[in-house]
Amino acid sequence: MVERSSIASSISQHKQFPSPAAPAVRMMWRNVSFVDKIELHFTGNVVTQSMVLGDVDNDGENELVVGNIDGDLAIFKGDSSLPMKRASNLGMITCVRIGDIFNVGKNFLVCLTAEGCCNIFDIKPMLTEESSRGDDESHGNSGGCESRVVYPAYTQNLPANCRAMLIRDTDGDGLVEMAVTYSDRVVRRFRWEPAGEHEAYSGLPYPGRLHQVDRWQLAGQIGAVTMDSNAEGKPELLVSQPGRTYVTLLQRSTRQDTTPSSESEETKSPSLVFHPLGHSRVRNKDVTTVIIGGIQRGRGCSSTYHALASLDGTLVLVEKDKILWSLQVDHRLFVLDKLDVTGNGQEEVVCCSWDGQTYIVNHSREVVRYHFKENVAAFAAGYYCVPGKGNVPCFVYATFKNQLYIYHNINLPCVESASLLPVMEKRPSTHQLLEKLGVDATKPDMVQSFYHWTLYGWKPSK
């Protein structure tokens, strides 16, 4: 043991897993492991905003759409490792989102590139397996891969350098808008304006153009854009700002109610509301921050929470400018999402770090972790249609090794570590029954051995 060779020590340094520290409590959080996954091959760097889950072909089943910075776009469906549809040479894809951008009652795929090109795809549902095979056979060489390529239904040049995008009805007027954030700290809001009959947009299936409605200039770099409802239940557009703060963007259509529409006055009227939250306590005022809004608090509950996470590993849950709790981890959190993992109607906050640590946090700050043991390029939480199971909650990881992983069996009974005694305690008839059976409910040991016998030793009386 004395002559410890240098080779051995160098080996130990290069070990893939770090050795545990000296006797110490390593962590108290619950961990889980997920197994069932769909593995997909997709070459090229993916950024988080260019990966999205949604029903892109309007068949009621969710697909995964992913774009890379080399201009390739792929739509994956079911457990097939081949993309259902693909497109290429689109530019440096930075944002991919799904929504009814044309306001015609169906989903379209909107793809923005760093160069500023906005491509909108109208994806037709894939033919059933048999008929598509029939097509391939009858058309001979034109079948197969060729039929999988899609071309944009509409293309328009917009300002360049977009970073994040949201396609939602941002102002509550019943029409869907597109909010885009840019790396020059600007947020723009676009709306689709269908062409009038006299205008000539010949040949296009959806004549019209995207028209800028709003523009906001912010002080700091924008991490993410999201929506929440305000105190009156009206939709609000929120963007995150460095140092775990966020800004509410007041939209023109809502501002018009109170201010005269003359342009000079409008520029003076405030268009932003800054929420400092715990900014004074944040150590690094410039830390990159992401935000997610509209976190459902439960079935039949109209108000929602929003959450912010920063790269220094802090996660906070916010309700109406008030921090409900904050959570500190020692991993770099870079994506924030929400998903009802337990199926109880409450949406959990899902947060992923660069090194694959995924935190699922419920509203009472209970955490369960999953470690995806690879570095993560992009992460998404949402619903994906798995054959035979329908749309199920899932986590999608894009790695730096040209692989995508869809984990689709991630349902957990609960977030916290559950044990039987508290669960029984909550049932209304437990005490009465225990009393009847002569079990002293105040003595946990006695109750425990009674439950143990009830589960393993009891036999139905004949």
Added chain:
Amino acid sequence: MESQKVFEWTDAHFCSLSSQTNIYGMQKLRTEKNTKKFLVSSLDSSFLSVEYQKIGDRVTPLTKGIQFAHIPVPGDAEIVSISAFERLPPRKGLVVGITYVMLQEQEAKPKTQVLNIYSAVLTEEEDDDSGKENKLEIVADSCQSNSLTFIPFILTNTEVTLEDGRSEPVFLLSGSDFKIHVYQEQPLSPLGVMEVPSENFFPEFQDLACNVLQLEITKPVPHQRLTALGFEDGTIRLHLVDTRKNEMLKDWSAMMDSPVTSLHFFTQQKIVPIPPCLENASDDASQNSNTEEDAASLKINLLMTTALEPAVVYRDVMTHGLSEFLSLPNSEKYDSALCSLAADIDFDGQHELLVGTYGQELLTYKFYPTAEKWVPVSPPELAPHNTLQPMDEPTNGNDSPQFAEQCDESGKQRHKSDEGEGAKKGLEHRKVKSQEDLMSWMGDRNLHPDYSSDRTDQDPLELRTVPEPHYKLLWQHSFPCPLMGLDSAEMMGDGIENLVVLTTHGLHVMQPDMNEVAQLIENRMLQMVASGPDAGDEFHKLQVE
């Protein structure tokens, strides 16, 4: 009967290891709060203890890294096996044994293997009732190192009876020298733990012809010991020993084609003591009256997995030795089965059999004493099927005919003790095989009892419940890594025995959905109240609620 429900067990906690572990890398320990915790070793010389702690009415997992003294740094050595026991009263304290092999970096350096034994050394002032002598952190500090002249395999422990009638726990270590070494604590000697000749206590450990990979000991009755040995060459040996006279009463052996990877003694029925609060309830006592059925379900069975063949259950080994067996269908289909366990995972008081495979699957089998089958109406040769003799029926689950066939055709006598019965079994098998063919030919229509009446041109068939003990897959669960160990223990102190699964890269603590279990308990409590002596209006009131 309650409707059969399959509980879906999920991760209550997963604890990741710093490097991979092996099939000898897990040991169950007792915590101060009388729950169980697990000590897990990984090859790179790190050790973790995993337990649950109570904070208020919540439980949270607690994982501690344990630094055992005199274990070489990662990369210099690989941990082979761990084991631990608690001294019997009046002595107290935890004793942990760890074996490792030093890795050979240079050719010149001799390969060394070491058994380290840890136990707490307490001064007189410290020797109070604080339970310090059971704390892993304290135990890990004082070490006694024994170098070994052989490569260690499984390290386990059991109790032996000394000449003066006292019992004493000992470590058993199987070695590459085809021996099982016995290490006994010498309380009066400064040497601490010493190797003692194995023939002093274990006459069954003589004349081993191969490496022992698995070793399982149980005590069916006082002063008797049942020892099962699983060898690398596929031999399995079973010995019944009188521990007072130290002599062998019976022994059996059988031969498989691949190394024995796990052995487990179990009874069909789970034995659970009645809690003190229910002892005087009259009706509960009557439930435990020993019927014949109960007696049969308390017979000792042996579950064995091997690397290549399906897992096998030797039934009632005290009576039949290794001649009566059932196989677990398709348990060989997921790479080698490496670990096994008998545990009740659906809360019916019966043990299910769990098999963990290198193919990352956990397979759970349930025992069925009878099978529903389409049989020709009373042909004379099938008459024995209708007489109720489940224990003596040599056949067979769905898969075992195949097994028996192999047994016959390979020419290799798998079950030496079974020589006379081999031919008989072959006949039996052919009969069953023909039945099965019939079944597969009939396909789905088996489900329609009317179908037999349509087949007037051939022998009429009828659906009958025939006594045919067999195992059927109840539940299957996938893991992210190959499975290395299985255990079940009450870790949370709530009455439910958690399933503990060791994979190459971590320890999974599993539990069923608590709300489902709570519902089950509530239903059973209602039934208990209903059948209780003063059942009456109040029960109906409760039911209405």
